Amino acid sequence: PKAGNIADCITVCAEVNPKAAIKRHEQGWVDELIDNMDALVERVREAQANDEVVSIAFIGNVVDVWETFYEKDIFIHLGSDQTSLHNPWSGGYYPVDISYDESNRLIREEPELFKVKVQDTLKRHADAVNKHTARGTYFFDYGNAFLLEASRAGGDVMAENGIDFKYPSYVQDILGPMCFDYGFGPFRWVCTSGKPEDLDRTDAIAAEVLSKIMAESPEEIQQQMQDNITWIKDAKQNKLVVGSQARILYADSQGRMEIAKAFNDAINRGEIGPVVLGRDHHDVSGTDSPFRETSNIYDGSRFTADMAIHNVIGDGFRGATWVSIHNGGGVGWGEVINGGFGMLLDGSESAERRLKSMLLFDVNNGIARRSWARNKEANFAIQREMARTPKLKVTLANQVDDDIIDKLTF
Ligand SMILES: NC(=O)c1ccc[n+]([C@@H]2O[C@H](COP(=O)([O-])OP(=O)(O)OC[C@H]3O[C@@H](n4cnc5c(N)ncnc54)[C@H](O)[C@@H]3O)[C@@H](O)[C@H]2O)c1
Known part of the structure; x- marks a missing residue:
């Protein structure tokens, strides 16, 4: 409501x-x-x-x-x-x-x-x-x-x-097509100090980071960026906090990494206390769920449950503070595999290294999977990410013309 x-x-x-x-x-x-x-x-x-x-x-x-x-x-x-x-x-x-x-x-x-x-x-x-x-x-x-x-x-x-x-x-x-395939998903953070003023500061940091990114974003994701800037600017007045001083914000790989880095810098300067990052399982990469999160994957692979496992293992190796793998979230037991993570930002250099490595993987693992399924938006997003991150190499799917296949005779 x-x-x-x-x-x-x-x-x-x-x-x-x-x-x-x-x-x-x-x-x-x-x-x-x-x-x-x-x-x-x-x-x-x-x-x-x-x-x-x-x-x-x-x-x-x-x-x-x-x-x-x-x-x-x-x-x-x-x-x-x-x-x-x-x-x-x-x-x-x-x-x-x-x-x-x-x-x-x-x-x-x-x-x-x-x-x-x-x-x-x-x-x-x-x-x-x-x-x-x-x-x-x-x-x-x-x-x-x-x-x-x-x-x-x-x-x-x-x-x-x-x-x-x-x-x-x-x-x-x-x-799927507007958010997950571009990497936009429910990035979440909790201010461990429990202070509302820390949450206000993180909201302001996130708005500032997103506004800067939006100025250079391609046409394809302008609306998503604008929606999320409006969301975060209005978040306090919409009174969405009932317990922990926590926030959720749809951001893509670049947004999540830059916001997290800016939080870590603010913690390092002593402006705010430590922050724990996480995300909902309802995201680009963390969940295999043929009736929900992966329902817009049409190459037949939505009934597999490998992505959540890859995600949890990859996130674990890349520096998550904890990871979780569970079953049933949202659509019911036996219908879905969910992976999640938590990452503590304490303002240190090692936290900066870990956040960059893990968030890049956490989002792009799912975009790669979505682009292999030949989702147009994911194909666009993974090529953009490879251009921004030269060490990232993802095999691109071949586009097949169904007409040619249909006309083949053996
Ligand atoms: N898509 C998403 O992002 C997303 C997010 C959260 C939850 N969900 C799913 O949505 C569902 C609801 O989640 P929730 O956290 O709000 O659960 P909830 O159990 O807190 O709320 C569901 C409510 O529906 C009421 N209800 C049940 N049958 C009813 C009926 N016939 N008429 C009127 N009211 C009825 C129950 O009394 C209950 O309060 C769950 O299946 C959950 O997995 C989806």
Whole structure:
């Protein structure tokens, strides 16, 4: 919902657990709570009429919202689903027409019946989404295994070829080609001093570094650079911190390395305390996930799980303070391999050497893989990186004209 406010939208989310909804409201992630469907419809119509920017949480089942908005003719421009469908049978997804407490009882006492209710709801959910998209809604899979579980439940979500889903994952349509293939991903840092003023200083450093890089960036990544500069400049006023003094910012290989070096210099000068770098696993290189992070790799290799392992080993050798390799993040156990790292910057020369070596690999390992899959943007990015880093040699994929292959006769 906060992202919706940042992007100037009217946002409606449904949350079946009243405690979770109240908590998110108290923490400022959503503006208004509504627990009555008629009141929700009225409030949305009012917001539309007044061209408001507002985020509303409906306390109830999301399927009711999709169905009612269809009946009441409320047009949804952009829709997705963010229930925890990576965990469908133990409370990640609640069935419609059954109270929250009764659902929890079913999970404990009648798990098989609960499973049937979840699958029936998924079919209804998919039908409601299909009706909206027929009216023009853009629907995308958020990477929570909605389409995967809906398909397993027998929901109408498959494309005509019976292999792909009807709807793209947001990585296929948006994030892959616009961000991951160019190396932009969720670079993250934590100010270990716990001081908000250290975070302010790092925000300012990051904005300054990105503005300098943007002045010399190619046309292809101007928008990404501008979006991220706007993001980091507004980060404090958007109040995104709830615990550690931490920030996340989409940056490419050059951006991550230059920002990290500037942090290390500031630590060396005593301006800020030590900083730990990391990133989300939802990134260019760290994760093999055919239904999410690697879903826009179309050469058949998205069902392999080697990149995350290469990444973790490479990051370990190149100076990460710690690395992790795990399974299940986002789309569920058995569906994905995730790798991660942490790197402590203490202002030393050795930290500078390590950050340059590791961040270069951490991002470009994934760009190489994406360019081997012949993703146009990744091909552009890896050639740029090789021009900037003469010691980096990545084999470029041959472009094959399918026509020639089709016409070959033996
Ligand atoms: N694409 C990404 O970058 C990304 C990032 C984070 C999480 N995810 C995925 O998104 C999903 C959600 O993540 P989260 O951290 O918000 O999880 P969460 O469990 O904190 O939130 C999901 C909420 O959905 C509610 N819910 C379940 N069924 C519902 C229903 N039928 N109607 C209304 N509300 C319902 C639950 O009560 C819960 O509070 C997970 O599968 C996660 O893996 C994707």
